[in-house]
Amino acid sequence: MSQTPLSVDEYGARIAALVPATPVVSLPVADCLGRVLGEDLVSPVALPPFDNSAMDGYAVRSADVTGAGRQAAVVLPVEEDIPAGRTDVVPLLPGTAHRIMTGAALPPGADAVAKVEDTDGDQRQVSVYAPVAPGTHIRHAGEDVAEGATVLKAGTVLGPAQLGLAAAIGRAELPVHRPARVLVLSTGTELVAPGKPLLHGQIYESNSVLLAAALREVGAVPTVLRSVPDDVDAFHAAIAEQTARVDLMVTSGGVSAGAYEVVKDALNGRGVEFVRVAMQPGGPQGCGHLGSLPVVTLPGNPVSTALSFELFLRPALLAAMGHQDTARARTRARTTTELRSPAGKRQYRRSQHAGGTVTPVGGPGSHLLASFAAADCLIEVPEGVTVIAEGEEVEVVLLR
DSSP: OOSSOBOHHHHHHHHHHHSOOOOEEEEEGGGOTTOBBOSOEEOSSOBSSSOEESSSEEEEOGGGGTTOOSSSOEEEEEEEEEOTTOOOOOOOOTTOEEEEOTTOBOOTTOOEEEEGGGBOOOSSEEEEOSOOOTTTTEEOTTSSBOTTOEEEOTTOBOOHHHHHHHHHTTOSEEEEEOOOEEEEEEEOTTEEOTTSOOOTTOEEOOHHHHHHHHHHHHTOEEEEEEEEOSOHHHHHHHHTTTGGGOSEEEEESOOSSSSOOHHHHHHBTTTEEEEEBSEESOOEEEEEEETTEEEEEEOSSHHHHHHHIIIIIHHHHHHHTTOSOOSOOEEEEEESSOEEOOTTSEEEEEEEEETTEEEEOSOSOTTOHHHHHHOSEEEEEOTTOOEEOTTOEEEEEEOO
């Protein structure tokens, strides 16, 4: 393990360079929520594709109803009925009207729609009680999107509105950055799957659940191998059939300086470098390649695992899947209590933020997972600061 600790920024740059960009693939529109568009999206059609009615009413020639009023209705024979979806639209003759529904194609010859509320609603001979100017209640072809226009740029994160637009221009599939496929491996003979009885000296395994959920949250697809024993042969046997199917392997545990550190024992000298990062919690880290597969090894204490994902893997994976905005939002706030931090380390304290103040939750210990679950932000204490006074302004990383 390296003797000189890396800074948080230096190690973050290593991880960013390590995680490979995912290819652009074609996926069904229904599977693209949250994905990033890989190419500009050009519309092959205009929106609307034809002039259509914005109201239920009657398609008319505006000149035919110029003098219409409540005391002197203009009466027109109704020659056609045009529901939405009718394709054989008959031209409108002078001195006549066509009953028309919202979204239906405007017949040639009509230049306005008299809404049904300004008529008697008759289906054979309608009385129109108000004049309509040319263009009234008409949606014109191309007023939303012109044919050949770029409607979405590459790099757009696809939400419901963007997917609706894609469907509206006729796209059944979209070119998007493929989700990253990540193998998650939690190690430790002491780990037991939730739901099973515990023996003295055992604990429930939680890191794989935490990491898999964090991966899904950013749009990656995890494959989980839980509770691999502290045995090098068992470690290699567990990953043997999986490494060719994923883009990245992430482990938790087994990277410290003591005995029974299976990840370090299995990967040290095989392309993975184990280092210390000047941070609290989460100092012991590792990254590199196992053959051609990128590997990131996280410390095993659950808060260290969660924080390491937040700082290093979350932004790297988002960038790899095409996102341009990968950083958590930040703000400044005044702490409600004094804080102490070790010299030379960047400390992250789980906290709650409200009304311009921030309150630490629990202590700095890397095992205090309940405080991480209760936190909505992190106080970032710089490496050169050992004491922050109550009421002092601090940097806050917002988690939600």
